[in-house]
Amino acid sequence: QVQLVESGGGLVQAGGSLRLSCAASGRIFSSYVMGWFRQAPGKEREFVSAIRWSGGTTYYADSVKGRFTISRDNAKNTVYLEMNSLKPEDTAVYYCAADPNGSSSWYRARVYARWGQGTQVTVSS
Numbered sequence: 157q158v159q160l161v162e163s164g165g166g167l168v169q170a171g172g173s174l175r176l177s178c179a180a181s182g183r184i185f186s187s188y189v190m191g192w193f194r195q196a197p198g199k200e201r202e203f204v205s206a207i208r209w210s211g212g213t214t215y216y217a218d219s220v221k222g223r224f225t226i227s228r229d230n231a232k233n234t235v236y237l238e239m240n241s242l243k244p245e246d247t248a249v250y251y252c253a254a255d256p257n258g259s260s261s262w263y264r265a266r267v268y269a270r271w272g273q274g275t276q277v278t279v280s281s
Contacts, residue, residue, distance in 0.1 A: 158182040158270050160252045165275030168242055172279070176237040178252030178272060183233075186210035189255040189262050190235045192226065194248035194277075203263040204250070205237060215262055220246075242279045249274040 164176040178190070191206035205226040206215045214226050225238040235252060253268035261267050 158184060158254050158256075160254060160270055160272035162250065162252045162272040162275040165250060165277045167278045167280065170242060170244055170279055170281050172242050173238070173240045174242065174277060176239065176250055176252075176275060176277075178235040178237075180233040180235070180254065184209055184230075184254070185256065187256060187258040189258050190228065191253045191255065191262060191268055192235075192237045192250060193253060193265055193268075194246075194250045195274075196248040199248075201251070201265050203265070206262040207235065208258065217263075239277070242277075244279045244281045247277060247279050249276050 159181045161179050168174055186209055188209040189206050192204040193201050194204050195201040203217050204220055207226045207228055223241045227236045251274045252272040254270040255268045259267040
């Protein structure tokens with residue numbers, strides 16, 4: 157089974173940038189959708205971005221569109237989330253997730269079967 161490990165989180169000032177990585181062990185098949193979600197204290201987990209492993213179609217939450225970029229490196233089995241113009245409201249634990257079935261409901265956490273342990277992103281004002 158695919159195991160996911162996130163890295164790249166940290167503390168950054170508002171307006172700064174971070175790049176998160178999600179390394180997958182095990183084979184990611186062409187049907188997969190890889191997603192990023194985040195959860196702030198006291199809030200529900202929310203969709204951030206997703207990418208189809210085959211073709212590279214990308215999806216973004218309105219709150220991050222134009223600031224975040226998701227990408228993948230097929231050879232490295234790694235998904236990235238480049239985050240620019242960070243805001244304090246982006247502070248959260250960020251999770252990488254894998255949907256083996258490539259669901260059209262890529263924005264719903266429940267369709268993702270595998271999750272990483274999360275990486276903390278803190279944006280100071």
